Amino acid sequence: MNPPASAPTASAPTPLRPTHALRTHDVRVAFHGNEVVRGVDLELRAGEWLGLIGPNGSGKSTYLRSLLGLVPRTGTVELGDGRVPDPTDLSFMPQAPELPPGMTVVEYVLLGRTAHLGWLRAESVQDRQIVTSVLRRLGLASFADRQVRSLSGGEAQRVVIARALTQQAPVLLLDEPTSALDVGHSVEVLEMVDELRHQDGLTVVAAMHDLGMAARYADRLLLLERGAPQALGCPEEVLDPALLTRVYGHPIRVV
Numbered sequence: 001m002n003p004p005a006s007a008p009t010a011s012a013p014t015p016l017r018p019t020h021a022l023r024t025h026d027v028r029v030a031f032h033g034n035e036v037v038r039g040v041d042l043e044l045r046a047g048e049w050l051g052l053i054g055p056n057g058s059g060k061s062t063y064l065r066s067l068l069g070l071v072p073r074t075g076t077v078e079l080g081d082g083r084v085p086d087p088t089d090l091s092f093m094p095q096a097p098e099l100p101p102g103m104t105v106v107e108y109v110l111l112g113r114t115a116h117l118g119w120l121r122a123e124s125v126q127d128r129q130i131v132t133s134v135l136r137r138l139g140l141a142s143f144a145d146r147q148v149r150s151l152s153g154g155e156a157q158r159v160v161i162a163r164a165l166t167q168q169a170p171v172l173l174l175d176e177p178t179s180a181l182d183v184g185h186s187v188e189v190l191e192m193v194d195e196l197r198h199q200d201g202l203t204v205v206a207a208m209h210d211l212g213m214a215a216r217y218a219d220r221l222l223l224l225e226r227g228a229p230q231a232l233g234c235p236e237e238v239l240d241p242a243l244l245t246r247v248y249g250h251p252i253r254v255v
């Protein structure tokens, strides 16, 4: 006699939303013997927004790229649960990404699923559904069939963020996400990221060139000078006029 099919037990635990966060310890990057990231320690809780600031060439992009394994580094990088992140765990929005010619918004945003697609798996209905829902959420549904090259700066930036979000990674790395945008579009993009991290608990690490925007959106700031951390803390602490003047080499006051 066959045993009765087991019914789902009432006590089956409800899966908790993962509280991923990111930790880096003594991250260093050197090019040809010249160290350009010199010992970055960070511990971020899920849903936190860390702003990376510092003058041009201070190592912001290199630090972000090192987290993705795009440049060789030493030190440790781990998620909050202790795992070493794999390519699906960190989504990255590079500064001024190239938009490929002849590609529609849907096709481009679908590239965000690449990290999940092994060599043997073609895109699935589910991948398409994720793209559709992200486009809808970012108010981009009506752009789906537009050529990416035909978009305005602000539209293009939203599409690039959409691509990063379809990866559904717990950590979002942004490299100067508003450097090509005017103030209105900058606020629009940053508000969108802010909403996503509050609603979804996304952890955000963003290199930010505009210190006023960094103060407004980031929970904490990390100030780099020639690759070395100079200050880590809430914006009021880090945006100290004397400190900024020393690091940037000219007077800076953030209002």
Ligand code: ADP
Binding pocket: 031, 036, 054, 055, 056, 057, 058, 059, 060, 061, 062, 063
């Ligand atoms: P930031 O993003 O803060 O402007 P970067 O991370 O781009 O700074 O650059 C930090 C330093 O590393 C700079 O001196 C830059 O010239 C150097 N650098 C970045 N990438 C490379 C590379 N691939 N090869 C050699 N030097 C590099």
Ligand code: MG
Binding pocket: 060, 061, 062, 095, 175, 207
């Ligand atoms: Mg940079």
